[in-house]
Amino acid sequence: MTYVIAQPCVDLKDKACIDECPVDCIYEGARKMYIQPDECVDCGACEPVCPVEAIFFEDDTPDEWQDYRKTDLEFFAELGSPGGASRLGPLDTDHPVVAALPAPPL
Template sequence: MTYVIAEPCVDVLDRACVEECPVDCIYEGERMLYIHPDECVDCGACEPVCPVEAIFYEDDVPEQWKEYYRANVDFFEDLGSPGGASRTGKIPKDHPLIAALPPMGEGH
């Protein structure tokens, strides 16, 4: 089991969760943040600090955002397990589901 970042994060990228994560498993894509499912230790530290309530335990993802579990997993398909987001910096891509969304977040 793991935590999942869903649609409210798209184009917001607040990063409070990144600062709170004790294992550095939250990676930044072009338009949203992604939690690495193999690196996450299920501590839950990220969930309460998210200002847009975009982080959910895998079993608690709202029905309208269920596909975000797959987006978080698939985002790392070609990256493998880098062993920490601070090593990679921003990754210049997004999952196709996110890339296809219209502009969101503040001002949109």
Template sequence: MTYVIAQPCVDLKDRACVEECPVDCIYEGRRSLYIHPDECVDCGACEPVCPVEAIFYEDDTPAEWQGFYQANVEFFDELGSPGGASKLGVIEHDHPLVAALPPQNREG
């Protein structure tokens, strides 16, 4: 089991979770953040600091965002397990699920 970053993060990328993660397993794509499922230690530190409630324990991901579990896993298919996000910076692509979304309007 692992944590999942879902649609509320798309085009926002607040990064509070990145600062809180003790194992540096939250990677930044072009439009969203992604949790590496093999590097995450399931500590849960990221979940409460997310200002838009985009992070869920895998089994608690709302039905409408279930596809984001697979997106978080498959984002790393080519990347592998670099062993830390901070040394990579922004990865200039996103999972196709995220890339296909229309721009997320954040204005209220």
């Protein structure tokens, strides 16, 4: 099991979770943060600092955001396990579920 970042993070990306993650497993996509499930140690440090409550333990993800259980996993299908988000830096891509969401109003 791992933690999941759901829809409330889209277009917000507060990044407080990054500072709390002891293993550097939270990566920045174009519109959302993603947790690399193989690198996450399930410590839960990221969950309480999220200002919009977008982070959930995988089994506790609300029904309306169940698709996000797959987005983080599938986001890393090609990328693999880079071994640390800070080494990689922000990515200019997102999972198709996130990319397909309407853009925020101007």
